[in-house]
Amino acid sequence: TPVKNKLIKAFILIIALTIVLFSQSVSGILAFSMQLLLIFLVRKVKIPVLLSICVCLLIIIPALIYPFLEKPKFYEDRAKIWSVCFNAGLQKPFLGHGFGNTDKAMDVFSRQNKNVLNFQKVDSCHNLFLDWWLMGGIIGLILITVLIITSFYRLAVSGNLIYTSLLMGVVTASLFNPLNINGQLFLSYLLGQGFLRTTLHLTPSY
Numbered sequence: 001t002p003v004k005n006k007l008i009k010a011f012i013l014i015i016a017l018t019i020v021l022f023s024q025s026v027s028g029i030l031a032f033s034m035q036l037l038l039i040f041l042v043r044k045v046k047i048p049v050l051l052s053i054c055v056c057l058l059i060i061i062p063a064l065i066y067p068f069l070e071k072p073k074f075y076e077d078r079a080k081i082w083s084v085c086f087n088a089g090l091q092k093p094f095l096g097h098g099f100g101n102t103d104k105a106m107d108v109f110s111r112q113n114k115n116v117l118n119f120q121k122v123d124s125c126h127n128l129f130l131d132w133w134l135m136g137g138i139i140g141l142i143l144i145t146v147l148i149i150t151s152f153y154r155l156a157v158s159g160n161l162i163y164t165s166l167l168m169g170v171v172t173a174s175l176f177n178p179l180n181i182n183g184q185l186f187l188s189y190l191l192g193q194g195f196l197r198t199t200l201h202l203t204p205s206y
Contacts, residue, residue, distance in 0.1 A: 027176035030063060031169040038165050049156035049164060060172055067176070078126050078176065084109055084116060085125035089134040096137035105134055124178030128171070131178075151194025163193050 034056045041052035067078040088109035089096065097105040103123040110117040125131045132140040148171060155164040167190045170183065179187060 025177075026066070027173050030060070030176075031172035034060060034172050035165045035169040038168050039161060042161055049159075049161065050153065053152055053156060053164070053168070056168060056172075060175065064175065080116060081106075081122055081126050082130060084113075084122075085127070085130040085134050087113075089130070089137065092137060094137045094139065096133070096135045096140055099135045102131065102134055126176060126178055128174035128179070147191055151191045154194045160193075163190060166190055167194070 037059070038052050038056050041047040041055060042049055047055070067082065070079065072080070084106050085102075088105045091097075091105075091109070102125065103121055106117065106122050106125075125134055129141060129144065132144040136143065148167075151167060152164065155167065167187075170179075170187050170190060173179075174183070174187065
């Protein structure tokens, strides 16, 4: 029944929200919030999917300033890691340092600049786009950006709000944290779904 379905959805939402809050992950809370906002804007406010995605991005982008407002940390200072990644990428801006060489590139740059990372071994930029910039240069950065934008667009056109919101959550989280192997596989799956969904004759939801 409709009432039963609403209760089940509410229960699942509460469980998911509880897990995210107990994780004390700011990026996790932000990612989950963007998923809920996207669904709310499309389903309740009746804003087109593509426009709703843009609204979410307008909120996410300013949030990238947050790590620079935090107190400096000795261990895994995200603002410092981002800075090192960006500047290390400038040493090889076109093709990057190669995939799998993130820790080496960051360590070399850190040692060249007064051990700015405090001798820590960092194997990720803690940001998806900076990872691709450091490993693949401007070519890699353009590639991943085009893939994500294209997938978002095609998922929106196909009218699949579930995959669109999932992609929004994963991309948002990846802007602040490294993706483990499961996260990388899930992101690849969602990007692939963006291209697959164009073959389906669904009524666009915008």
